[in-house]
Amino acid sequence: MGTRLSIVAPADYRLARDVCSYGYFRLAPDRWDVPTQTLHTIFDLADGPARAHIAEAKPGRLNVAFDRVISRLEQREARAKIARMLRLNETEADLAAFHAIDPRWKDSGRGRIFRSPTLFQDVVRTVTSCNVTWPSTVYMNRRLCEVLGRSGAFPREGRLARARAGTLRGRCRVGYRDQRLIDLAKMFVAGVVNEHWLEDPGTPDEAVYKFLLTLPGVGPYAASNIMQLLGRYSRLAIDSELVRHGKSALGFVGDDRQVIRQLHAHYEPFGPHKFRSYWLEMWAGYEARLGPAWQWD
DNA sequence: GGTAGACCTGGACGC
DNA sequence: GCGTCCAGGTCTACC
Secondary structure: OOOEEEEEOOOOOOHHHHHOOOHHHHOOOOEEEOOOOEEEEEEEEOOEEEEEEEEEEEOOEEEEEEOOOOOHHHHHHHHHHHHHHHOOOOOHHHHHHHHHHOHHHOOOOOOOOOOOOOHHHHHHHHHOOOOOOHHHHHHHHHHHHHHHOHHHOOOOHHHHHHOOHHHHHHHHOOOOHHHHHHHHHHHHHOOOOOHHHHHOOOOOHHHHHHHHOOOOOOOHHHHHHHHHHOOOOOOOOOOHHHHHHHHHOOOOOOOHHHHHHHHHHHHHHHHHHHHHHHHHHHHHHHHHHHOOHHHOO
């Protein structure tokens, strides 16, 4: 029997709604189990990988069951990772500030967008989502975990930094991203990516954006997306999906450049919450077609 | 600062 | 079954 943890979440936290709020909940090693409405994942902890099932005990309270006994040190590590991926740091007051600007999501309580347990994982996931269709992103992440991760966990930066380009390309099918991913991992290993600085509210968004653009494989779209994953929602991540949304859902006309101009103007009133407003709008569109995300097969 | 073309893969399509 | 085309952002070279 493994370790069980009880985690206090904000009172308005709802596991199903808030986990199934961004595509990364469908990327390995994460998996949403529809019948039990629990999040299954694998954490690479200090003493090795541990499988975890995260369940909602009651509103504002989560239970986590591990498949092995984990040490006190690992428990602290796991709590930090779970808090990051579930955005438990975003308080009810934070959500209220967002809902004051965009009241459309107040009744449903939406606003927390699922992310990865580490920044490195978020950045790699973002790079593997560029210039491919979603099934390829799913495949790449699965293979990265299977080929390079310990017992199916997401590979650590040190492991990816030591990988060969041929392995990434041949076995993980990351294509031309092979060397970029290795260089990216090396930058994390070397400490070039200062997570504390990137997450510090005192660091201006513009400085974070400029820095992210220096990372291999990270362009304007990826940098903007990584910013929202850092909790900075002031930028729209402009990709073909957003342009489609502008045309089909918002009725904008013209060529892509004209549509993008209209998108900027449309979301400007949401100020520091632009990305969230856009994303929840688009997510609501997905759910209108496919049903609630926590029921997706 | 703007633009064209290469990068790689999977899927759709026509033959 | 095979070849061709297209979608998807980033990067580099060039103007």
